[in-house]
Amino acid sequence: MAAGTAQADYPNRDVRVIVPAAAGGGTDAIVRKISNIAEESFPVSMYVENVAGGMTATGLLQLMDARPDGQTIAAITYDSIITIPWKEMLPGFSMDRMKMIARITKEADAITVADDAPYETLGDLIAAAKDDPGSIRVGIQNMGARTHLTLLQLQNQTGAEFKVISYDNSAATQKEALLNGEVDAVVTSLGDLAPLIESGQARGLVEFSDTQNKGFPNVPPVTETDTGLDLQMGSFITLVAPAQTPDDVIETLEDTYHEAYESEEFQQWLTDIGVTAAWLGSDEVTQWSRDTQQQLFDTMDNLVEKGVLEK
Structure with a gap:
């Protein structure tokens, strides 16, 4: 079949859904949940396969090398669209090597503090960091990764100076550090710290989003704080297929997943785990991805020029 040629008999066998991350994580859980629901109205099975490694690069390579027939698709996140191409981890890679199906969710970064912390709002935290630069210890996941970029942008836009402590891409170690007082705050998603927040051991100060998270109604999006900031950062889950996959x-796939996305079961489940539903169809997510990539590339290049970030 020539690339881009309509495939009238699709789907004629089971569809492989690559998750470029280890089993048991948030992305894995969300993709499995929506794929299980989508499968109910699909004539074949959809089976999720975890392909971890290289900050999603290993799974991304398998997706790009697959036949463009819709039998192999993948769920990609922030690292696939931002980190990998900006750091040039896959020579020759561009989004032109994928075709977007849809965006399912977005999960904003947030700042969380221990319940007994003296900071009631983001403004309080910023003020404290300005009054005594370097005194507020903030835990992130990996120097140069997304949560680090979020904190760097916060510092750059407010003039606050935090002491940055890296925890090797692990929300689990961030939790431990927050509980034992090793850090004063952490930057990661609210979902990562949901058990601590729900038990009253921690409080979310802000989510770097323009949308209220229904799962955490007491945590304001940054656009509703009194700081005047509009810093929006976080991860997302987007379904993609190899380039040249036929439009039909x-x-x-878009229609099937959209039906699953709109189901009461999936919407309620997202609320329960504190993740924001954020559907964009194929055309919309393609433009959104390009705009987001360019915006963040410009931001990171600017921080490199200032000596704040290393490429």
């Missing part, structure tokens, strides 16, 4: 196949 993309449409079939």
